[in-house]
Amino acid sequence: MTDGSTLLTDFYQLTMLQGYFLEDMTASASFELFVRKLPPERNFLIAAGLEQVVQFLNDLRITETECDWLAETGRFRPEFVDFLAGLRFTGDVDALPEGTVFFPNEPIIRVTAPLPEAQLVETRLINLIQFQTMIASKAVRCLLAAPNKLLVDFGLRRAHGAEAGLLGARACYIAGFTGSSNVLAGQRFGIPMYGTMAHSYIMAHDDERTAFERFARSQPDDIVLLIDTYDTEAAAGKVVELAPALTRQGYSIKAVRLDSGDLVMLSKRVRSILDHGGLTATGIFASGDLDEQEIARLLAAGAPIDGFGVGTRMITSVDAPYFNCAYKLQEYAGRPRRKYSQGKQTWPGCKQVFRHYQADGSLHHDLLTLEGDRQDGEPLLQPVMRSGRRLAPAEPLQTVRERVASQIGLLPEALKAIDQQAEYRVEYGLALKELAERMAAAGPTAMRD
């Protein structure tokens, strides 16, 4: 519905661009996108959404039709609209690779480009990076709560629109989910698709047993039966009764799904019914208002659940549906810049993050400093685009998944707790601190230096 239009931006980007155009302010500007602080429920974040940013920058252009419309609004000068028609992204991008663990104030992405280009893209960059980062950062907590379980994204219907459903599925998969219910995500990203039946399928049949039989016959290689439409335990009994006929035909019931009620109690009773009926290989899959906290609670209570469909609370990041993040001008025309708004001061200049590891390979601390201030440690921001061209093709999602898994494996244990806060050490380099102090001392109104 939005078709990747470059008009998906804030009106003020265009009014500012008209100002820059008239003032001939086209020198190089560097902006960095970062998260100011973690929501209380997160100990670390996972970078995601870079690939969509690169595609957006690569395709950036305001079409002739769009330019005609902008001219018709009467809000812009004709020569500026002509300038917009020719605008392309010609800048550089450095970023954390998708799947990188990161912390507040660390740049996720830096854009260095002629000021109008770097400015115009602000809105969509935040829009793309915030959402996927938010979802990946919550999804990975489900992995931490249920490390060896099947985890499937069920979020599409309650996602905030189409793109949230599609990119949310991608973010969950990056974080390590097994798959998604989202068919379009399967087509676009090759994400494994899961799902079998809704209550309506059962209800459309005259009785539950018939519904089970017919479904099994129509989907013999992937029989998962939803058993909570009427009476869950009675339905589990019907599953047991159905099994021998299927077995004779060479098919097996892969799992049953619970979607309501007391999942601890029901999963135990259903497990027992299945086991007594000889269906020890049939799994139990659960869904309905789940997130990492609820999954942890179910497993701690001994619920014999093999997989979880995680939907609404995940795809809306319900406990933190936005991040306090910003895309801020760090440097223009070779001079560092700093915002002083109350409570919103920023670290000036272009920055790099150097990560330090312990002897066993686990994360020790990060050092945030100016880009030119070469330090020991692994530099996290990597070159992604130069002069408007991407330096490498899209990373396979499998590579990103492996990066997440490996980095999570290297996290200090305390940070992996999903119900306790723990802080990772991020140091600020001397060069960065000195620049910030120098600028503070010079004062905001004396920036001519």
Add this chain to the structure above:
Amino acid sequence: MTDGSTLLTDFYQLTMLQGYFLEDMTASASFELFVRKLPPERNFLIAAGLEQVVQFLNDLRITETECDWLAETGRFRPEFVDFLAGLRFTGDVDALPEGTVFFPNEPIIRVTAPLPEAQLVETRLINLIQFQTMIASKAVRCLLAAPNKLLVDFGLRRAHGAEAGLLGARACYIAGFTGSSNVLAGQRFGIPMYGTMAHSYIMAHDDERTAFERFARSQPDDIVLLIDTYDTEAAAGKVVELAPALTRQGYSIKAVRLDSGDLVMLSKRVRSILDHGGLTATGIFASGDLDEQEIARLLAAGAPIDGFGVGTRMITSVDAPYFNCAYKLQEYAGRPRRKYSQGKQTWPGCKQVFRHYQADGSLHHDLLTLEGDRQDGEPLLQPVMRSGRRLAPAEPLQTVRERVASQIGLLPEALKAIDQQAEYRVEYGLALKELAERMAAAGPTAMRD
């Protein structure tokens, strides 16, 4: 990015459809979409998103490329994929007109179509209706908090993806917002666009005064200056100093914008600085972490603010980022259906809502009953599509805005409080209750008659 693809659905819709196809279950089915219960912070909801649903149903088709891909997955039978290729929406839709005030259990939309069609569209219908309804229902609370103020949607950057930004702007505008910062929403929906400058514009200039002057010159008909980049009160002083030169050229400073700090204190001081400088006609516009509660607090504290930019907390519906809503099978092949899952029982059958008014025109109560049970009162669900064709062109957004304004005007006062819960009376018709009891008595497993 999603391009309106019909594959934006849950995988289980396709597996169920394959079942229906093989069983030849193509009789008429009726599904209703409704909200089970209000979030604690809402006394009523505003229906929104119907126009996008109608467009989706109108355009519904799985393309040849998509069918080829589905076949390649090996998850579906070839004859079923052929069936999908020919699938169109041929059904009927009845719905609350957009902008209608409604309450839990009242159908927002009813789809009556051959079972596969009515089933397939579930995911996207919930996705479209939930989001816009959620945003319109929160946006209208901002109107209630600040009835005579300029209210502008600033949500795009923190929206969950592109479509949330675009349709969120639409939902805010339906609810009565003055406009949006979203340029694409301006182009697609004719929503008035607002916005002037970001901190980066100020920071890119060597000093704030120059930034103000240059911006005024480049945008002389719409001068709104952001004054909190460095020192808010000092910046207000600069605005006063800048004014005479602009006045001589025939221009005036429309407003200043505050985006951080103690907005009550700063707005009062800035108002005083502007007034003493003779800029009594220059307004104060505020933004930054606002929602209806914060707006109400600011105004109650006497903050002299003329307009609000409402972004993150609005576009994410932060206090209720999803609704407990469902799209449930009510009737199949002429027989009513009912779900019995624990805590999720539904009212069976196709329903209508009859609204009753007091003598002064204000809302008195609603009666929810079976569609065929003709009752007094205004029937709220209206025919929208018949045999797959829409009955009327898209309503102008202005019409929907007027509907919201008029219905809000008719709400009982208690329901309009944004910080107190009040309940509206929704009665259940005898015919509906009898059907529900009859079905409960017959029991879920005895649904053959």
